[in-house]
Amino acid sequence: HHILLLGPPGAGKGTQATKLCETYDLDHVSTGDALRANKDMETEYGTPRSFMEAGELVPDEVVNEVLEAALTEADGYVLDGYPRNLEQVEFLDDATDLDYVFFLDVDRETLVERLTGRRVCTECGENYHVEFAPPEEAGVCDACGGDLHQRDDDEEDVVRERLEVYEENTEPVIEHYRETGDLVDIDGEGAPEDVFERLSDAIESDD
Numbered sequence: 388h389h390i391l392l393l394g395p396p397g398a399g400k401g402t403q404a405t406k407l408c409e410t411y412d413l414d415h416v417s418t419g420d421a422l423r424a425n426k427d428m429e430t431e432y433g434t435p436r437s438f439m440e441a442g443e444l445v446p447d448e449v450v451n452e453v454l455e456a457a458l459t460e461a462d463g464y465v466l467d468g469y470p471r472n473l474e475q476v477e478f479l480d481d482a483t484d485l486d487y488v489f490f491l492d493v494d495r496e497t498l499v500e501r502l503t504g505r506r507v508c509t510e511c512g513e514n515y516h517v518e519f520a521p522p523e524e525a526g527v528c529d530a531c532g533g534d535l536h537q538r539d540d541d542e543e544d545v546v547r548e549r550l551e552v553y554e555e556n557t558e559p560v561i562e563h564y565r566e567t568g569d570l571v572d573i574d575g576e577g578a579p580e581d582v583f584e585r586l587s588d589a590i591e592s593d594d
């Protein structure tokens with residue numbers, strides 16, 4: 388499968404991508420994760436970090452290169468975090484073909500709650516939420532015992548900026564896939580297991 392997961396920041400793209408990859412044996416291609424792993428890479432525009440910490444988009448030239456490298460290595464994949472503007476839609480069209488385009492639909496207030504409460508393991512990258520998915524011991528990763536931290540861009544003022552950037556640049560992407568008839572709306576509210584069931588039902592009813 389070639390699966391594209393669209394949705395605003397905090398919609399649960401990363402959470403659901405991990406489950407989809409385990410269940411259907413796919414590779415997770417996340418431009419956000421790839422950029423976080425190369426935060427201090429020098430480019431002619433500056434480092435990815437400078438854009439990410441401000442909640443702004445990293446320039447297309449940089450992200451397209453990251454995407455191309457990740458897609459060449461993947462066979463079946465779940466793509467998350469890309470495309471975020473119409474230029475990236477064109478680039479993706481030329482690079483690959485998609486079997487499923489899912490849009491995770493979540494209320495704005497829920498997004499802010501999910502993002503500001505997220506904690507990430509500094510060792511293994513596992514995601515938690517202080518309220519919705521807390522670790523057994525506060526601040527410690529269940530999986531590996533590593534320390535949990537808050538992503539720099541999950542502080543409330545940066546979260547608000549990311550949501551604005553999303554509305555301006557990425558909502559047109561959603562409209563584009565709606566117009567082409569490829570978009571499948573998935574209710575992203577409720578427990579992660581329930582959202583996952585909606586996604587896998589949509590995949591299996593199509594097989």
Ligand code: AP5
Binds near residue numbers: 397422446450549
């Ligand atoms: P990126 O890493 O892609 O961040 P994002 O799109 O803002 O998405 P998030 O990772 O914040 O949220 P998510 O939808 O994956 O939700 P998650 O599952 O983690 O991008 C970061 C930055 O990189 C951008 O701002 C930009 O600078 C740059 N960038 C990346 N791609 C780019 C591109 N293509 N072009 C230009 N720049 C780019 O869930 C969030 C929280 O909620 C977690 O704590 C989780 O435990 C919890 N949660 C999840 N699901 C549920 C549920 N159902 N119920 C309760 N809690 C839940």
Ligand code: ZN
Binds near residue numbers: 510529531532533
């Ligand atoms: Zn860990």
